[in-house]
Amino acid sequence: VLSPLLSALLLAGCAAGADVPTVQPTAAPETPDTAQSSETAETAGAAAAPQGLIPTDAPVLDYDDIRLIAYVREFQTYPDTDYYTMCRDGKWGLMRSDGTEVLPCRAPYPLFECGWNAHRWHGYTDGMTWEEIEPLQEQLNAQLKETGDGVLCDAHDGGGYRMFVYLQDASVYVYAGSIGPGEFAAPTDEALCLYSGRADGIVPTVSGTTTHESDDWYNFVSDGVYVYRDKNGTAANSCTYSAADFFFDAPLAPAQRDGRWVYLDTTGREATGLCYDAVYDFDIYSDTPLTAARAAPLLNGYAVVCRDGQFGLLDGSGAEFVPCTYDGLVWDGSTAWVKQNDGWHEYTIPGVAKPDPLDTLSGDIVAPDTRPTRTDTVYFQADADSSNRLNLRTGPGTEYDIIDRISSSTLRVYGYASTAPGWALVRYDPLYGMPHFGWVSTSYLLPAE
Known part of the structure; x- marks a missing residue:
């Protein structure tokens, strides 16, 4: 089964979108007096903050490059995206979004995360022999577990897939599975709310061919042609794309045609010009491993964009909040790191803070009174026949109602109850359902592990 994230045919299905949004330049500073103040003299050599951003007191980082970790939003909800992969002298490592180094730069390629919600870091031991890998992995896994930063992983696991497809009967379906054949289901309002922000929203659908495997299992082979449609199959515009992303709760989503990326609004209108380059998700198995494959999603209202090799920050209207004039820029929804002449500087946007993952906790679920320092990752292993499924309840105790029964799955722990030791609040991401x-x-x- 081909992932919906793989680009295939580069098709031009409509005319180019709007021109690149212009940003009004800030007023030129007044000419200083001849008798310059000591404060001005002291700060004369400091890097100027990009427009709209406020500097923090974080140390300047000296990496050659910093990029967003590739992740699959369908299985990894946004607030958990708090890592970058960084480069020094051609070697890559792992850092938290606050600048803390987690793994020093030694990997030959940008690190990436397991595709299914686990903080399992791939690529760090690439290029090493098995004899070299074993002691290093044992040492680093102990360190990563102690700090709550996941584990190293050398397996080439495929994870799961969940996509919207448009089949020959002119209907839209959700196609979900893991590695092999999957199941088709009619899109529910819940799924459309998750992927498009509302029940009557639009999602990128891909067409292709299907073969009936057995019972309700089908093989689906994408033809690489994406069209944004509503649940009834009505196209939102006249364009076809070679790659396309979901909106989730954002006002814009990126899509690719003719080798460039454009951002669409939730009506299907192209809100930016067809002018942006991919900025993350490197194909490390190709002959050009440092070629990015994806445009960045909007995180908390803003997205990193790259135009002609220069980086900036796009806002939810499609305007360049920070113009594309910088050699590097990353954004996690709360803080931005911008590459300037003397290194990477950290900035914030006034009034913008990363949302709490539990902001979406429904009222029938008991809220925790204790939170982990970092989100713990745990695992539940069912029997081969899944007869020992784990009860997922509305509260910390057997007296609470059962919501679901979990099969083998990686879980994220978001909190505990001080009055009920031995219980944890987790997020469960079922393969064929909603998290x-x-x-x-x-x-x-x-x-x-």
Whole structure:
């Protein structure tokens, strides 16, 4: 099964979109007096803050490059995206978004995360022999677990897939599965709200061919042609794209045609020009491993964009909030790192802060009174026949209602109850359903290896 994230045919399906949004330049500073103040003299050599951004007191970082970690939003909700992969002297490592180094730069390629919600870091031991990998992985995994930063992973796991397809009967379906054949289902209002922000929203659908595998299982081979449609199959515009992303809760989504990226609004209108380059998600298995494949999603209202090799920050209207004039820029929804002459400087946007993952916790789920320092990753292993499924409950105790019964899955722990030791609030991401929170007994959980 081909992933919906793979670009295939580069098709031009409509005319170019609007021109690149212009940004009004800031007024030129007044000419200083001859008797310059000591404060002005002291700061004369400091890097000027990009327009709209406020500097923090974080140390300047001396990396050659910093990029957003590639992740699959369908299985990894936005607030958990708080890591970057960084480069020094051609070698890549892992850092938190606050600038803290997690893994020093030694990998030959940008690090990436397992595609299914686990903080399992791939690529760090690439190029090493098995004899070299084993002691290093043991050492680093102990360190990563202690700090709550996941584990190294050398397996080439495929994870799951979840996409919207437009089939020959002119209907839209959700196609979901893991590696092999999957199942088709009619899109629910819940799914459309997750992927497009509302029940009557539009999602990128891909057409292709299907073969009936067995029972309700089908093989689907994408033809690489994406069209934004509503649940009834009505196209939002006359364009076809070679790659396209979901909106989720953002006002814009990126899509690719003719080798360039454009951002669409939720009506299907192209809100920017067809002018942007990909900025993350490197194909490390190709002959050109440092060629980015994806444009960045909007995180908390802003997206990193790159035009002609220069980086900036796009806002939710499609305007360049920070013009594309910088050699590097990354954004996690709360802080931005911008590459300037003396290194990478950290900035914030006034009034913008990363949302709490539990902001979406429904009222029927008991809220935790204790939160982990960092989101813990754990694992539940079912029997081969899944007979020992784990109960997911509305609260920390067997007296609470059962929401779901979990099969083998990686879970994220978001909190605990001080009055009910042995229980944890987790988020469960079922392969064929929507992610949701609930409480589980920790006696059935295993460390994520």
